[in-house]
Amino acid sequence: MNRRHFLLTSSLASHAAFGQSSGDRSGTAMIGVGNRGAYVMQGVLEDPRARVAALCDIKADRLDKAATTAARDNPQTYKDWRPILDRKDIDAVFIATPPHLHAEMAIAALKAGKHVYCEKPIAITAETVRDVVRAAKASNKVFMVGQQLRSFRQITQAIAKIRQGEIGEILALKAQRNGARDLDHNGPSADWYFDVNKSGGYLIEMSVHNLDLCNWAAGMYPVRAAGFGGTMLYKNDPPGRTIMDGYQLTFEYSNGATLSFSQLLYHPSGLPAGAQYVNVYGSKGAVDLMGTKNFYPLEQGAAPRQLAPEQEEPRHAHVTAFYDCVTKGAPNPADIKVGASGALTAILGHEAIRRGKVMAWKELGVDL
Ligand SMILES: NC(=O)c1ccc[n+]([C@@H]2O[C@H](COP(=O)([O-])OP(=O)(O)OC[C@H]3O[C@@H](n4cnc5c(N)ncnc54)[C@H](O)[C@@H]3O)[C@@H](O)[C@H]2O)c1
Structure with missing residues (x-):
């Protein structure tokens, strides 16, 4: 089996698995619900293919505000992001924390088999960009960076x-x-x-x-x-x-x-x-x-x-593009190469x- 065939079949397998653990809608975790995370979460809430299953922030006021906004989906709230990755009903993770935290969180989420939407910059040093690139290449899940001009x-x-x-x-x-x-x-x-x-x-x-x-x-x-x-x-x-x-x-x-x-x-x-x-x-x-x-x-x-x-320009075109990738295997407008080369x-x-x-x-x- 050549590499292209393997990537194609493994990617289709991952799309076929979509929804099995979470009913019809992709269980989504939001890590970091400050200014950007709260905005992007609106796009997740508006997408009929997604539900907000978990929220994480170290600041209680931000967590409470996001939980109120996402009350329809009754998300569980967390102060620590790590336990979220053990949940089988979570398919996708959005990361909108300060930049120095992105690499560690994105790599762990990819290793846990989650699709990842990571805010820019994917990392702030060349070494950590390299680590995210390796993790994204080793994963058959979607990795999209929040460089929304691409949509x-x-x-x-x-x-x-x-x-x-x-x-x-x-x-x-x-x-x-x-x-x-x-x-x-x-x-x-x-x-x-x-x-x-x-x-x-x-x-x-x-x-x-x-x-x-x-x-x-x-x-x-x-x-x-x-x-x-x-x-x-x-x-x-x-x-x-x-x-x-x-x-x-x-x-x-x-x-x-x-x-x-x-x-x-x-x-x-x-x-x-x-x-x-x-x-x-x-x-x-x-x-x-x-x-x-x-x-x-x-x-x-x-x-x-x-x-x-x-x-x-639809307000949440980039989030829509993410779920198009997750559910339909659509082309990724802001993949790891876009995220890594930008950073x-x-x-x-x-x-x-x-x-x-x-x-x-x-x-x-x-x-x-
Ligand atoms: N794509 C865009 O146009 C765009 C626009 C604005 C910001 N951003 C990016 O989004 C990211 C966040 O920026 P912001 O403006 O929302 O900042 P912010 O300070 O408003 O939000 C960051 C949030 O992360 C939380 N946080 C910090 N450490 C955490 C941890 N260990 N676990 C969970 N939550 C934690 C903070 O409490 C805060 O609520 C940055 O990378 C920024 O570059 C992107």
């Missing part, structure tokens, strides 16, 4: 056009994710966000989405990165802070194309240059991939045109800045 129809269609050569050969990308202020110092995530060993910092925690979009558009991973950054405005604020408040990076792709990426947390909202964008430059013209999806031809006098039409691109940039050198992708030591 946006307009972006998917625009990128398909780029792949078909509509903008020519990819020459360069320019992207940024600036913001007008720091994350709330007294907000509900302040207990982990400002610690680089828990969040990874803005680059790894937040810009995974933007960097993944760049890689997706380019159809390549970067081969190396260099950059600089630090804490310029919020020095030791909040006290003990170990994350940067601004950095600028250059990545190089395998065909020589470059990506210039920056994130500054002191970009006044009135400043004319937009705070967030992803521009993709091809040999025929450039696309504004995050905004209008307009293509601006290089040819003089040629009018801009939209690469893909605006359309309604690794951010980690590559972070390490280049931290070590003060041009950092090569190969040095990360992860096979995708």
Whole structure:
């Protein structure tokens, strides 16, 4: 039996087993029901193929609030996530805890035979990304990362056009994710966000989405990165802070194309240059991939045109895609390669800045 046949049959076997332990609906556990976990749980509750069977959080107020929201499904609540994995009626686990906890939880869930929806970043170090990759490859269950741009129809269609050569050969990308202020110092995530060993910092925690979009558009991973950054405005604020408040990076792709990426947390909202964008430059013209999806031809006098039409993006399309994978074996729009390459691109940039050198992708030591 070749590997492809084995993967196909084992994956079908896993879909056939769906529902046997939990009636008609996939027993789902939510680990971490803060801001994102509570939002994604709405999508689980709205999906007729799922039921919320377990909730876990170390904060009692969040657990209570989630239990009230999910009362229809009467979920059992937990302060410790581990016993959840022993439950036979749980098919799927959603992980929306702070980033430094994702790898351990995702690996344990995969080993326990659960389908996993893991928030981004899948991990915050190259070593732990590698461990998640190994666990996902060894499992016949679905592993999806919460990089939900991968389920946006307009972006998917625009990128398909780029792949078909509509903008020519990819020459360069320019992207940024600036913001007008720091994350709330007294907000509900302040207990982990400002610690680089828990969040990874803005680059790894937040810009995974933007960097993944760049890689997706380019159809390549970067081969190396260099950059600089630090804490310029919020020095030791909040006290003990170990994350940067601004950095600028250059990545190089395998065909020589470059990506210039920056994130500054002191970009006044009135400043004319937009705070967030992803521009993709091809040999025929450039696309504004995050905004209008307009293509601006290089040819003089040629009018801009939209690469893909605006359309309604269902709020929980990514959760729907997850249950499509679990129940029907549908193609996974954000599989382990998407999760790992997104996280690794951010980690590559972070390490280049931290070590003060041009950092090569190969040095990360992860096979995708
Ligand atoms: N896909 C997206 O667009 C998106 C958006 C926001 C956040 N996120 C991601 O979601 C994750 C959570 O972010 P958030 O904004 O919800 O943060 P949050 O602080 O609001 O929520 C995290 C929750 O995890 C809980 N938690 C911490 N340790 C735990 C443990 N050991 N067991 C169980 N629960 C534990 C916390 O008590 C908290 O309720 C992060 O990885 C973040 O990057 C993704």
